[in-house]
Amino acid sequence: MPGLTFGLGSVIGATVLVSVLVYLLRGIDFIPIISDWATEVLSIITDQKADN
Numbered sequence: 001m002p003g004l005t006f007g008l009g010s011v012i013g014a015t016v017l018v019s020v021l022v023y024l025l026r027g028i029d030f031i032p033i034i035s036d037w038a039t040e041v042l043s044i045i046t047d048q049k050a051d052n
Contacts (some may be wrong), residue, residue, distance in 0.1 A: 019042075019045055022038045022042050022045070025038035026038040026039050
């Protein structure tokens with residue numbers, strides 16, 4: 001059971017970390033490639049949340 005909870009916690013933590021990182025990178029306008037990529041990833045994440 002400890003392995004299962006560790007794995008689940010790791011996945012949830014990584015999801016939150018990546019979401020926050022993408023949200024922060026979205027605001028970077030002076031690097032258009034990263035900004036466009038971050039906006040696309042954030043829209044995919046929000047679409048997935050809306051579907052669930």
